Amino acid sequence: MATVTADAPRTALPGFLKQSVVRKLLLLALAAAVLVPLADARWASGSWPGALTVDVSEPLTRVSDWIIDNRDSHPLFIYFLGHISNAVVICVRAVYLVLLAAGWAGVTAAASLVAWRVAGPRLAAGTGVAFLACGFLGMWVPTMQTLALMVVAVLTSVAVGVLLGLAAGLSDRLDRMLRPVLDTMQVLPAFAYLLPVVLVFGIGVPAAVLATVVYAAPPMARLTALGLRGADKEVLEAVESLGTTARQRLLTARIPLARKELLLGLNQTIMMALSMAVIASVIGAGGLGDRVYQALASVDVGAALAAGIPIVLLAVVLDRVTGAAGEQLGEEPHPNGRRLWLYALVGTAAVAVAGRLAGRLDWPDAWALNIAEPVNRAVDWMTDHLYSGVPVVGGTADWAAHFTTWVLDPVRDGLLWLPWWSVLLIVAALAWLIGTWRTALTAVLAMAAIGVLGVWKPSLDTLSQVLAAVAVTLVLGFATGIAAARSDRVERLLRPVLDVFQTMPQFVYLIPVVALFGVGRAPAVAAAVVYALPAVVRITTQGLRQVDPAALESSRSLGATPAQQLRQVQLPLARPALLLAVNQGVVLVLAVVIIGGLVGGGALGYEVVAGLARGDLATGLVAGAAIVCLGLMLDRVTQPTVRRAKKGA
């Protein structure tokens, strides 16, 4: 999911760099020398001063009560939000009914034939197998529900994204205004959106679809804008010289030229929508996500996996098919393209009708594989034999306890011990050294907002978990990434594993990690590491492999050993990619550490869960806002590019 857009310009000359670092630090030190004594005298150090917090819980509770009391009578709801909600329900229902009417045979045929036309016979076969597998796992109806939800959510996201992207692509002013908004939307953990949507739209499908749109539209908008801005200047001038109007230029030249970016945007939007489809089950979205969530409740890893696998399959199929479509764009269209599409259409209709006539619309119950039982046996074996009392190395529970006492506790206590202004200073210094004064300002303001909201302590608790998880992720991820970059065989072996880990819904991890590590912060960290690892491994591998072969060759001719090559050539040259890996790692880890609230991770994640569970807007929204600020701060502090390129994502 992580796109690598990191051939950022190499940072300036080392000498100059050092100077600017020193200058920045000096400036900060000066500012600190003036401000800290003032702040310290006015509000004592230590934790965030009470005088600087704003209690928002009462107005928020009033808002929540107002909404519930007026939802069935106020014009805002009856004439506006109600229609939106209605439209969503009707659209999802329409798609769902079509899918049901086509029957399992019709849907499978349609999907494979579309894949065949768009991406060739191999992917067509894969698509067919994937859909049949959903049926064999006994998940046909939930898969169709998820699919219906996805179709509507993705189409809406694409529409919204393209509109925003057009605006940003055509107007510089709108671009400047939209960019920080889109940036922010992308670093927000999905969990934080749920409560506000639920409050307005209630539990169920409309809320789930809208939350998904908010989450999945930004990549489409961003890539549309990128495509429009990146259009070849000469082509545009040529078109302009033909005397075309602005609209004609847009429709005939700029949009067609941006096709690749548009398709990549579609691909990203689909992936994000799928990952949200599962998280949205917490607010009653139904479908596969709900099955995973219900299985979680009865501690049934096997059942959770049975519902998780179709999600992985859908994700892989959609990713490969849209990806292949993107690659084929530049090629000549097939001479018989239209006729072949017609064949595909007729074939689908024939299969669907045949299925209907044979009375085989629903997936036959007898054709089901029960994978839950063997999986559960495996998990039981693992917990029986690994949990504790393993000779020499100790059990996983002992590791978790040690990790908690030796790593998590000291980091948390350390962060809480730091005076509040020094935390702000550290954030400022880090963000400024790695970015611009603007990123530093955003980061500091975000951190300060956390204090003002009155959730300083739980936020630092969450931060300590994020730091610990990121550290583990980076150590494992860089090591694996280096191994994969050096050996094609390792990379080939790793690819499917990474695919699965990246697309498997996070909820599936939660029970196995509790079974292995007990309840607490350690399992939350473990789940986060598993989830963030693939992205870090991928970006590292890619970055190392893109290192200029000439540089490697010349170092080899100078007699450098492989280890020296790695240390002195490859790693320094791949620095932008490694920084991007850090950034992605941080954002992904935060997303899962929050969900860790469900397994005893505590802190902000717990408060969001509690807010959702108790319909307590004040707790939930404040924690959600703090997560957003934390995400923003972490993203800015690890922002790899020096200054965002003038055009581009």
Place this chain on the structure above:
Amino acid sequence: MRIRTTTAVVAGVSSLALLTGCGAADMTKQASPFANAQGAKTVTLSVQSWVGAQANVAVAQYLLEHELGYRVDTVQVDEIPAWDALSQGRVDAIMEDWGHPDQEERYIKDKRTIVPGGDLGVTGHIGWYVPTYFAKKHPDVTDWKNLDKYADQMRTAESGGKGQLMDGSPSYVTNDKALVKNLDLDYQVVFAGSEAAQITQIKQFAKAEKSFLTYWYEPQWLFKKVPMTEVKLPAYKEGCDADPEKVACAYPHTPLQKYLNADFARSGGEAAALLKKFKWTTEDQNEVSLMIAEQKLSPEAAAKKWADSHESTWKSWLS
């Protein structure tokens, strides 16, 4: 060009209006888009995250589907949002409620969108529990006054030097933080975050015969796997838990209730009638729960097994 755009806009707007029905759109009256598909009569039930609630729903679902020919959708929702969903008609019934006076006031008395569906027949009780193997060795642990003596043995990495009192999901009714404070105990409340996480942890503790103190409740199938003994808290008196900050008494015994959406109760036909009459015992519920959670039967298979051997119980719900 201009004319075409205008036509398109007009067509779009009017079809949207047609689609949504002109004028007012009451979003408090929208069923799930997956309901009543293909002309089937459907009922949507909310499932809460604990296994007992799954057992109720599984049996209700089995009977609705096999005896009355309904299609049943289930949605997993937490307790308070479930009330909201029930009032909006997104779900038709809650099969097991542990008492939410605020919600009853708002939706049953004021808005009249929810009606009571009668007793479930099961009495629920929340309390603090220690494993029975530990209580046998240290009989005095079952009085709250002696809990501090054992705080050392209940310590975990998460409880920060104090004893650990493990709580479950944040959605469950709990006064534990206030209790620990008001009873001045040397304990730290650690939230497992979900019932599943809590059960997993309890089983792990039990396997190692470790001591632990946990928030837990009856009816619960886990008692059959891990016998636990309740710790006596200061006795419950009517109204002693009125102020959530000042609670210093045990939890009450609650006869669990069912609730139905008002429209569904009126026009839900046989399904509504069945759900209103649904009433079974704690043993029945535990039997089904144990099959689901421990023997890993699917809820449907567990419900079928129970229904096959308890025909006399459910026959009376159908008439």
